[in-house]
Amino acid sequence: MSARTVKLAVIPGDGIGPEVVAEGLKVLAAVAPRHGLALDTTEYELGARRWHATGETLPDSVEEELRQHEAILLGAVGDPTVPSGVLERGLLLRLRFNFSHYVNLRPVRLYPGVTTPLAGVAPEDVDMLVVREGTEGPYAGMGGVLRRGTPGEIATQDSVNTRFGVERVVRYAFAKAAERPRRKLTLVHKDNVLTYAGELWQRVVREVGAEYPQVEVDYLHVDAATMFFVTQPRRFDVVVTDNLFGDIITDLGAAVAGGIGLAASGNINPEADFPSMFEPVHGSAPDIAGQGKADPTATILSAALMLDHLGYAEAAAQVEQAVAEDLQARAKDGGSRSTVQIGDDIAQRVAEQG
Amino acid sequence: MSARTVKLAVIPGDGIGPEVVAEGLKVLAAVAPRHGLALDTTEYELGARRWHATGETLPDSVEEELRQHEAILLGAVGDPTVPSGVLERGLLLRLRFNFSHYVNLRPVRLYPGVTTPLAGVAPEDVDMLVVREGTEGPYAGMGGVLRRGTPGEIATQDSVNTRFGVERVVRYAFAKAAERPRRKLTLVHKDNVLTYAGELWQRVVREVGAEYPQVEVDYLHVDAATMFFVTQPRRFDVVVTDNLFGDIITDLGAAVAGGIGLAASGNINPEADFPSMFEPVHGSAPDIAGQGKADPTATILSAALMLDHLGYAEAAAQVEQAVAEDLQARAKDGGSRSTVQIGDDIAQRVAEQG
Ligand SMILES: CC(C)[C@H](C(=O)O)[C@@H](O)C(=O)O
Ligand SMILES: CC(C)[C@H](C(=O)O)[C@@H](O)C(=O)O
Numbered sequence: 001m002s003a004r005t006v007k008l009a010v011i012p013g014d015g016i017g018p019e020v021v022a023e024g025l026k027v028l029a030a031v032a033p034r035h036g037l038a039l040d041t042t043e044y045e046l047g048a049r050r051w052h053a054t055g056e057t058l059p060d061s062v063e064e065e066l067r068q069h070e071a072i073l074l075g076a077v078g079d080p081t082v083p084s085g086v087l088e089r090g091l092l093l094r095l096r097f098n099f100s101h102y103v104n105l106r107p108v109r110l111y112p113g114v115t116t117p118l119a120g121v122a123p124e125d126v127d128m129l130v131v132r133e134g135t136e137g138p139y140a141g142m143g144g145v146l147r148r149g150t151p152g153e154i155a156t157q158d159s160v161n162t163r164f165g166v167e168r169v170v171r172y173a174f175a176k177a178a179e180r181p182r183r184k185l186t187l188v189h190k191d192n193v194l195t196y197a198g199e200l201w202q203r204v205v206r207e208v209g210a211e212y213p214q215v216e217v218d219y220l221h222v223d224a225a226t227m228f229f230v231t232q233p234r235r236f237d238v239v240v241t242d243n244l245f246g247d248i249i250t251d252l253g254a255a256v257a258g259g260i261g262l263a264a265s266g267n268i269n270p271e272a273d274f275p276s277m278f279e280p281v282h283g284s285a286p287d288i289a290g291q292g293k294a295d296p297t298a299t300i301l302s303a304a305l306m307l308d309h310l311g312y313a314e315a316a317a318q319v320e321q322a323v324a325e326d327l328q329a330r331a332k333d334g335g336s337r338s339t340v341q342i343g344d345d346i347a348q349r350v351a352e353q354g
Numbered sequence: 355m356s357a358r359t360v361k362l363a364v365i366p367g368d369g370i371g372p373e374v375v376a377e378g379l380k381v382l383a384a385v386a387p388r389h390g391l392a393l394d395t396t397e398y399e400l401g402a403r404r405w406h407a408t409g410e411t412l413p414d415s416v417e418e419e420l421r422q423h424e425a426i427l428l429g430a431v432g433d434p435t436v437p438s439g440v441l442e443r444g445l446l447l448r449l450r451f452n453f454s455h456y457v458n459l460r461p462v463r464l465y466p467g468v469t470t471p472l473a474g475v476a477p478e479d480v481d482m483l484v485v486r487e488g489t490e491g492p493y494a495g496m497g498g499v500l501r502r503g504t505p506g507e508i509a510t511q512d513s514v515n516t517r518f519g520v521e522r523v524v525r526y527a528f529a530k531a532a533e534r535p536r537r538k539l540t541l542v543h544k545d546n547v548l549t550y551a552g553e554l555w556q557r558v559v560r561e562v563g564a565e566y567p568q569v570e571v572d573y574l575h576v577d578a579a580t581m582f583f584v585t586q587p588r589r590f591d592v593v594v595t596d597n598l599f600g601d602i603i604t605d606l607g608a609a610v611a612g613g614i615g616l617a618a619s620g621n622i623n624p625e626a627d628f629p630s631m632f633e634p635v636h637g638s639a640p641d642i643a644g645q646g647k648a649d650p651t652a653t654i655l656s657a658a659l660m661l662d663h664l665g666y667a668e669a670a671a672q673v674e675q676a677v678a679e680d681l682q683a684r685a686k687d688g689g690s691r692s693t694v695q696i697g698d699d700i701a702q703r704v705a706e707q708g
């Protein structure tokens with residue numbers, strides 16, 4: 001097994017961010033060496049604290065340094081004292097956009113032992129992979145305000161959808177669907193109202209789908225999709241959707257799969273022209289920060305997505321397996337462990353694996 | 355009690371539309387005379403059948419005739435053979451926009467006896483009123499396509515938000531919240547990403563809220579809101595939100611409250627400058643059309659919203675009461691009645707009321 005060193009940038013961020021990231025790194029440290037992987041980590045202080053201290057969200061020089069890494073592990077950024085949008089647009093979305101993270105990958109899986117708010121739903125009913133577009137749509141930040149503060153004020157918000165941008169994420173989604181046992185892909189959009197964008201998405205799915213005759217293609221309006229998420233989650237295998245719809249349905253998916261404490265995500269640039277970035281779906285949760293109460297599982301599962309992206313599928317599977325075991329054990333012990341204890345236990349399970 | 359005649363336009367539409375509308379009219383016929391209300395109904399054939407036959411969605415002359423009515427009762431329009439968007443934009447949204455239905459009112463209530471997909475959730479946990487903006491936002495239909503069919507294709511979709519449009523619906527929502535026991539209003543948006551529109555919505559809620567010190571104001575990002583719909587529906591009383599977010603969360607709300615067969619809506623012009631339009635949230639369900647299987651309850655509850663809008667609050671309450679009783683009876687009898695039987699039974703209960 002040839003050893004390889006991967007340069008990993010770490011952005012712990014704010015609130016519970018540093019706490020959960022520490023556990024993610026702990027588990028990585030337990031699994032990586034066994035697969036000949038050395039992680040050379042550099043920590044970057046970005047987020048609310050830096051913004052308060054310096055007014056900076058992401059200095060160009062830091063962006064340039066981050067770019068020199070193979071991957072980024074991010075905890076969570078933001079706190080209630082930073083105006084809404086400042087860190088989102090200035091840091092998080094800037095990284096997703098500038099590093100061309102056009103695949104925002106969000107598995108939605110109900111692990112055995114985890115409680116879902118849905119009655120009568122079992123783990124085998126919830127196993128989907130949401131492929132959310134990450135670099136355009138309503139997230140492009142286009143639009144503006146005219147006559148602010150007057151009765152004639154108008155604020156616009158423009159969704160930008162390109163053939164280039166839609167096709168690359170749709171291709172990724174089809175490739176994933178073709179690899180999975182059910183081979184089903186559901187496009188989620190709202191093409192009966194957002195007719196310009198919707199028609200483009202539909203046409204691209206049809207065209208790329210012609211290359212994947214083995215993949216069954218389905219379409220749902222986003223409103224109907226949220227309904228089926230709670231009434232028939234089994235309906236979904238791979239889901240491909242735009243940036244905003246993906247944001248919405250993956251939070252709902254996280255709730256269905258037992259909560260935001262478990263939801264992982266990867267902001268992926270499949271060509272590896274830029275570092276991909278892995279982060280839990282949850283935010284910085286300032287209300288529980290510093291109390292050792294945060295669940296690091298979402299970060300640990302995000303680290304597993306990172307391992308997979310870096311080419312260490314087996315290591316990723318080991319982490320997932322350890323998490324799955326830990327979640328089942330939790331169902332029994334009542335779940336009163338601290339952030340650090342959960343991290344320790346999962347790292348331990350990884351270390352004990354065959 | 356002085357008698358009044360209300361001119362009601364009826365658009366049965368396609369699929370199950372005519373079936374459920376017939377039951378809505380039946381219940382109206384049972385309740386209206388007891389409150390001195392005479393309904394003078396005129397039926398309009400609009401929808402997929404007309405479009406197939408003539409290519410028309412809504413001729414100007416028909417729009418003009420509809421305008422001469424006080425209210426419209428609509429079943430559902432569309433079928434899979436009509437291209438997506440044709441009837442939505444050409445008929446449904448055209449009516450909502452041209453008749454200034456800026457309040458899209460959607461109660462989300464779990465009636466006793468109704469099964470929700472959520473574990474451990476009781477009727478008292480789900481009682482909200484979603485006030486969805488109905489005449490602007492991403493539904494405005496603005497945007498376009500450039501270089502269609504080429505690799506350089508771009509499709510845009512523009513959300514338009516005006517001070518005028520946001521303020522009027524926010525005022526309506528505050529007034530409703532002030533009338534309800536919990537007096538809570540939650541704004542749902544995504545202001546950390548859709549910063550231009552989000553800031554306008556936030557500012558208007560803050561300004562109008564200053565006139566309602568007795569109303570507690572909360573804010574949730576739309577992604578988090580979908581999560582709380584399934585984990586803590588109790589959190590919500592009145593919800594105010596934009597056209598697209600409202601579309602999404604009310605379908606989810608319908609699922610939580612026992613399904614789309616029960617979800618009512620009113621497209622309301624509060625000033626009554628134009629006829630308001632009442633319709634079930636569900637679509638035309640061509641798969642079960644003509645089989646007497648459709649649940650007319652959503653249409654009957656929409657008719658109750660209409661009675662309330664027309665100033666017959668007591669009649670509306672009687673219909674709701676009859677529906678509530680019917681739903682409890684259903685929990686016992688297993689629910690195998692036909693569309694017509696459900697309509698008969700609810701009309702009967704209304705007739706038997708004190
Ligand atoms: C923080 C916010 C910008 C972000 C998003 O909307 O994408 C978050 O909700 C997420 O899902 O990662
Ligand atoms: C049919 C469609 C245009 C409509 C909407 O999106 O508003 C429907 O989903 C609804 O919620 O009434």
